[in-house]
Amino acid sequence: MPSPTSGFDRAGGASIGAPLGTPVKVTQGSRTKGGVGESTLRPDGTLKVTGEFAYSSDLWHEDMLWGQILRSTVAHAEIVSLDTSEALATPGVYAVMTYDDLPTDVKHYGLEIQDTPVLAHGKVRHHGEPVAIVAADHPETARRAAAKIKVEYRELPVITDEASATAPDAILVHENRDDHHVGHVPHPNIVHRQPIVRGDADAAAGRADVVVRGEYTFGMQDQAFLGPESGLAVPEEDGGVHLYIATQWLHSDLRQIAPVLGLPENKVRMTLAGVGGAFGGREDLSMQIHACLLALRTGKPVKIVYNRFESFFGHVHRHPAKLFYEHGATRDGKLTHVKCRIVLDGGAYASASPAVVGNASSLGIGPYVVDDVDIEAIALYTNNPPCGAMRGFGAVQACFAYEAQMDKVAKELGLDPVEFRQRNAMEQGALLPTGQRVDSPAPVAELLRRVKAMPLPPERQWESSEGADVRQLPGGLSNTTHGEGVVRGIGYAVGIKNVGFSEGFDDYSTAKVRMEVVAGEPVATVHTAMAEVGQGGVTVHAQIARTELGVAQVTIHPANTEVGSAGSTSASRQTYVTGGAVKNSCELVREKVLEIGRRRFGSHHPAWATAELLLEGGKVVTDGGEVLADLVDVLADEAVEVEAQWRHRPTEPFDLRTGQGNGHVQYSFAAHRAVVEVDTELGLVKVIELACAQDVGKALNPLSVIGQIQGGTTQGLGVAVMEEIIVDPKTAKVRNPSFTDYLIPTILDTPTIPVDVLELADDHAPYGLRGIGEAPTLSSTPAVLAAIRNATGLELDRTPVRPEHLTGT
Amino acid sequence: MxxxxxxxxxxxxxxxxxxxxxxxxxxxxxxxxxxxxxxxxxxxxxxxxxxxxxxxxxxxxxxxxxxxxxxxxxxxxLAEFARQRAERDRCETASRGDRTAAPGTSLDEARAWQARGSDSQAGEGGELAPIQQAFIDAGAVQCGFCTPGLLVAADEMLEHHPNPTDADIREALSGNLCRCTGYEKIMDAVRLAAARQGEAV
Amino acid sequence: MDFLRPASWEEALAAKAEHPTAVPIAGGTDVMVEINFDHRRPEYLLDLNRVGDLYEWEVGQDSVRLGASVPYSRIMESLRAELPGLALASHTVASPQIRNRGGVGGNLGTASPAGDAHPALLAAGAEVEAESVRGSRRIPIDAFYTGVKRNALAPDELIRAVHVKKADGPQQYSKVGTRNAMVIAVCAFGLALHPETRTVRTGIGSAAPTPVRARTAEEFLEAALEEDGFWDNGKIITPSVAKQFADLCAAACNPIDDVRGTARYRRHAVGVMARRTLTWTWESYRGARRASKGAA
The missing domain is CATH 3.10.20.30 (Beta-grasp domain)
Structure with a gap:
């Protein structure tokens, strides 16, 4: 049987760079199979390939009802009247609820700012806002009943951009703001504003030999996870409710749900159901409260499953942005200054907008050293769809613009774009515009060097003797070219993403680890509330437990709220923070196990008192490798259990005027080289190859690391050439809420993605690892855009690029 | 009705x-x-x-x-279907395995999903179809939501094209979206299944 | 909603006569989307899956009688020689799964301007065999599309088959979408050379309220080919003729702006596809001519 890695040797596979000269030393776990650093396979893999893995939409319960949400058909309106009587009278309908039926005074929720109504109250602020909810015995009955609810709207003018939001007579999207940002924003339709000023950009501009300005537009991207929002709420005998849910952060959901239900948190039990992808789109609540309300009202289990149409309205999207940049440089290729203004459209509710502003501003100039900067980022309240978390938020939009600028400056200076970037690349010890020192490796120039050094794919294959294969040409199966009009282009980009929650957030996780003998074997059980959304956290937790406890068998307990918070599966943080918590709890368990060993066997061998003891291969051994005891004998019938919190180094908020502060804890860097072929006459693009080099600190599971990089890269490709939620500027209504018209890349749109992984340890992080999930999503998009510019000679200041932009039509 | x-x-x-x-x-x-x-x-x-x-x-x-x-x-x-296909030449009428029908996944089953002792093991799935095992081994599964559809489509392709080119694989799977993997590991999995299929013959 | 399951064509016609509002469903690739998304709640669904002869085709002397439900994947595999344009069009339809279910009857029944088969049927020259309990008739494809998502069928009629002329010369088909697979046409173009009659026919999709032919372009090209004896001498078509043809094809469009593309782009792209498909078909014609000469 070939080894599991036998498929990776071919072109388009991936390689892990050699570890950088660390001497071989026997340390805890280094001799235990299936530990950290190996490509062990997913514990949920078998269930996922047999169809048995229970996603939230697969759950079923005796007597279960189906919930349905009635959503607003207009973006901004007062609700003049709302009549549910006919819906309620429909046979098979068990409950219809509106704002007036909410059980407590808490009627809003939100991640940071509680501005989102559970059900609309007198007003709707965006297209698709929930107005009423129905529970019935069949989804079709629920749909028909919801359609019978009569809502009369009086439409209001829509606010759709910065001009309409900040006009002197602008309607306020939220009339009576009392959140903690309202005091420092210039207009109540601005959620948050973060300036970052360092040095004197105006003075530095005077030293510049070239100054380049640009105005960029980033379209609204959707997470488009394949498993639509869904969950099952089961009422419990104690008056509480148990919610089985696909989410990114159980405890954050819990904090928002319980007050609306009027229940203490211990009466709202939450269990993570199978999650069909997330990418930020499950950080906010969707149907959670609605399902619980209906379950408590009817006394029956209620399942809600969005369809794809509803999913486009049921979660926040990536902030579309307008970005204004000015870069200056001297003839010798050194940046003098950067000024930028980033305007993010947060839509109707705040969601993660403040944090998106923090990232966009603090990472606004990219992984470059510039002493004189003047940055401003704002997020607007508008009547567009609410925007919030999506992979790489804030940093993604900025990277698209600053990398376009870097190419422009390089061109202006007549320098190679990679060379120009390398001359300005940050290194360890550099200062960010926030004044924070980067205190871990920052191999920006090296990543660019590596990605540039990769071999290029062959050219003009359509001229081969076998003739053109349309599947490898722009247009693909649609047979639009046999090589005519096709021009190749190459582009580069690099980005920087913060890892973990920044700006003073208490970013911790909790892990409960238990060790005991089961069926004659030592077994570790790892219990966290971490949301496994596909990233492979469960795989890594088992590896960490093996490494730290020297066992073969690890059971991953289902994630629920019976254990403390794990924080969010976002911000590339879970392997760092919950991985760190698992490691920490394992270490505490190990100490206790060794204590038991000393108590029981200490008198048998002097090494129990003198040597450094390790747990390896189910045994207690000395660092010299001498076996002292079997874990089975040490533990006997005792179980050792530890539940402990673990947190990374604290961060600070940014100063609201200057943006100075040690806001971040870690950074993640990736570089891409895109090779594209563009049918210049039809404006169709085929990405031929998208090579990536990324520093991951330490690859805990190389197979998963490469999978994350390739997946993130592809999402960046999507927003470069096809993905955009189109909102009508006149009505603020979404025009393409379907997979027919919101296109994500198919396998024929996705090129080979060779990956070069660098492992430079961050000494502050567990095992030296870096959060990796988001960085590849940053540089992928600007690399593709740069390649298209290279092929066509066009400026292209917006993403995604559409055929009409490439053909001037 | x-x-x-x-x-x-x-x-x-x-x-x-x-x-x-x-x-x-x-x-x-x-x-x-x-x-x-x-x-x-x-x-x-x-x-x-x-x-x-x-x-x-x-x-x-x-x-x-x-x-x-x-x-x-x-x-x-799929596993049983693939097994019967492999045995068809021997005209063996195997008894067909199946899940007992109960609507959806019960909560007990759902609660139990992860409580298994060890990771999926490479190449060991005697009860899996070759394409299922290859998906696990190649790291082609992340969130897994697209996986069932991809497996059915890929298995059917390999039934008809035991030695597909990369372009053939891409065409055959062009109706299956995956949002997590970027498809590279899926390509690896299908190549791996094809290679193993070739070795077995 | 009622689900009607006729076991034969006669039963299907009787059911449609009794319930003229019944919505026929075969591949389901249009109808089920509308039902799943609550856009349509027909009183009756008329399932045609059990009517076996809708899945059959016959290759005759001059034309192919293609059952309305023959899946696109079968057209791609089995009728590439006889119906090359339609086979190419079939290959661009949605995804392999959809091509396994959908057939030309569905495209015609829905009559969306974006239906992939239409430009190929227009270019090849086809007749729609429609039938009701009142009798059978053949509707020329040029008269079939009567408006946006409207066709010439009477309420009691069903599409039984399409009669498409067998290719007597090269045919091509191109479609623009913003994705390399599984995409609805932004616009599409079909071209068929008919050396036997020394005519050319075109078809344009998604660039007007209905699928249309570029008749002025066809006439121009026919005249140009005739004038300089191109059919006989097999010379390369001059760039100016190709450009004029392309411009006239673009001018035959009457497109709109929508989420999939702008009207201006559609007109432009139809022109580019017209020029390219003319080049491909003409090169193929010249190649075939040279080959037959060589053989003789």
Whole structure:
């Protein structure tokens, strides 16, 4: 049987760079199979390939009802009247609820700012806002009943951009703001504003030999996870409710749900159901409260499953942005200054907008050293769809613009774009515009060097003797070219993403680890509330437990709220923070196990008192490798259990005027080289190859690391050439809420993605690892855009690029 | 209305089917086979792919009434289907394994999903179809929501094209969206399954 | 909603006569989307899956009689020689799964301007065999599309088959979408050379309220080919003729702006596809001519 890695040797596979000269030393776990650093396979893999893995939409319960949400058909309106009587009278309908039926005074929720109504109250602020909810015995009955609810709207003018939001007579999207940002924003339709000023950009501009300005537009991207929002709420005998849910952060959901239900948190039990992808789109609540309300009202289990149409309205999207940049440089290729203004459209509710502003501003100039900067980022309240978390938020939009600028400056200076970037690349010890020192490796120039050094794919294959294969040409199966009009282009980009929650957030996780003998074997059980959304956290937790406890068998307990918070599966943080918590709890368990060993066997061998003891291969051994005891004998019938919190180094908020502060804890860097072929006459693009080099600190599971990089890269490709939620500027209504018209890349749109992984340890992080999930999503998009510019000679200041932009039509 | 058809080799009867219901709904909500996934309901993602009389189709676009008397294979029956295919030459009539029908996944099953002792092991899945094992081994599964549909489509392709080129694989799987992997590991998995299939012959 | 399951064509016609509002469903690739998304709740669904002869085709002397439900994947595999344009068009339809279910009857029944088969049928020259309990008739494809998503069928009629002329010369088909697979046409173009009659026919999709032919372009090209004896001398078509043809094809469009593309782009792209498909078909014609000469 070939080894599991036998498929990776071919072109388009991936390689892990050699570890950088660390001497071989026997340390805890280094001799235990299936530990950290190996490509062990997913514990949920078998269930996922047999169809048995229970996603939230697969759950079923005796007597279960189906919930349905009635959503607003207009973006901004007062609700003049709302009549549910006919819906309620429909046979098979068990409950219809509106704002007036909410059980407590808490009627809003939100991640940071509680501005989102559970059900609309007198007003709707965006297209698709929930107005009423129905529970019935069949989804079709629920749909028909919801359609019978009569809502009369009086439409209001829509606010759709910065001009309409900040006009002197602008309607306020939220009339009576009392959140903690309202005091420092210039207009109540601005959620948050973060300036970052360092040095004197105006003075530095005077030293510049070239100054380049640009105005960029980033379209609204959707997470488009394949498993639509869904969950099952089961009422419990104690008056509480148990919610089985696909989410990114159980405890954050819990904090928002319980007050609306009027229940203490211990009466709202939450269990993570199978999650069909997330990418930020499950950080906010969707149907959670609605399902619980209906379950408590009817006394029956209620399942809600969005369809794809509803999913486009049921979660926040990536902030579309307008970005204004000015870069200056001297003839010798050194940046003098950067000024930028980033305007993010947060839509109707705040969601993660403040944090998106923090990232966009603090990472606004990219992984470059510039002493004189003047940055401003704002997020607007508008009547567009609410925007919030999506992979790489804030940093993604900025990277698209600053990398376009870097190419422009390089061109202006007549320098190679990679060379120009390398001359300005940050290194360890550099200062960010926030004044924070980067205190871990920052191999920006090296990543660019590596990605540039990769071999290029062959050219003009359509001229081969076998003739053109349309599947490898722009247009693909649609047979639009046999090589005519096709021009190749190459582009580069690099980005920087913060890892973990920044700006003073208490970013911790909790892990409960238990060790005991089961069926004659030592077994570790790892219990966290971490949301496994596909990233492979469960795989890594088992590896960490093996490494730290020297066992073969690890059971991953289902994630629920019976254990403390794990924080969010976002911000590339879970392997760092919950991985760190698992490691920490394992270490505490190990100490206790060794204590038991000393108590029981200490008198048998002097090494129990003198040597450094390790747990390896189910045994207690000395660092010299001498076996002292079997874990089975040490533990006997005792179980050792530890539940402990673990947190990374604290961060600070940014100063609201200057943006100075040690806001971040870690950074993640990736570089891409895109090779594209563009049918210049039809404006169709085929990405031929998208090579990536990324520093991951330490690859805990190389197979998963490469999978994350390739997946993130592809999402960046999507927003470069096809993905955009189109909102009508006149009505603020979404025009393409379907997979027919919101296109994500198919396998024929996705090129080979060779990956070069660098492992430079961050000494502050567990095992030296870096959060990796988001960085590849940053540089992928600007690399593709740069390649298209290279092929066509066009400026292209917006993403995604559409055929009409490439053909001037 | 009532619909009688065969699923994974076993006769099934669904009662009280609403006329607008899809085959996907009947499989998931009435027959206890939620392996086929509902991700778009408009034939634009392939997550619900099943074989209808041997042909891969989107079960979301087949009206339940249209499957009367027909034969359906879902991801739940894929391993057995592949095993029987492999044994067909020996004319062996194997007994067909199947899940007992209960609508959806019960909460007890759902709660138990992760509580297994060890990781999926490479190349060891005696009960899995070769394509299923290859998906695990190659790291082609992340969130896994697209996986059932991809497995059905890829298995059917390998049945007809045992030595596909990369372009063939891409074309055959162009109706199945995946949002997590960037497809590279899926390509690896199909190549791996094809290579193993070749070795086995 | 009622689900009607006729076991034969006669039963299907009787059912449609009794319930003229019944919505026929075969591949389901249009109808089920509308039902799944609550856009349509027909009183009756008329399932045609059990009507076996809708899945059959016959290759005759001059034309192919293609059952309305023959899946696109079968057209791609089995009728590439006889119906090359339609086979190419079939290959661009949605995804392999959809091509396994959908057939030309569905495209015609829905009559969406974006239906992939239309430009190929227009270019090849086809007749729609429609039937009701009142009798059978053949509707020329040029008269079939009567408006946006409207066709010439009477309420009691069903599409039984399409009669498409067998290719007597090269045919091509191109479609623009913003994705390399599984995409609805932004616009599409079909071209068929008919050396036997020394005519050319075109078809344009998604660039007007209905699928249309570029008749002025066809006439121009026919005249140009005739004038300089191109059919006989097999010379390369001059760039100016190709450009004029392309411009006239673009001018035949009457497109709109929508989420899939702008009207201006559609007109432009139809022109580019017209020029390219003319080059491909003409090169193929010249190649075939040279080959037959060589053989003789």
């Amino acid at each position: 009532r619909v009688n058809f065969t699923v994974n080799g076993r006769p099934q009867e669904a009662d009280d089917v609403w006329e607008g219901e899809s085959l996907l709904y009947v499989l998931r909500e009435r027959l206890g086979l939620p392996g086929s996934k509902n991700a778009c309901e408009q034939g634009e993602c392939g997550s619900c792919t099943v074989r209808l009389d041997g042909v891969p189709v989107c079960s979301c676009l087949v009206a339940a009434g249209q499957v009367e008397g027909r034969d359906v294979v879902t991801v739940e029956g």
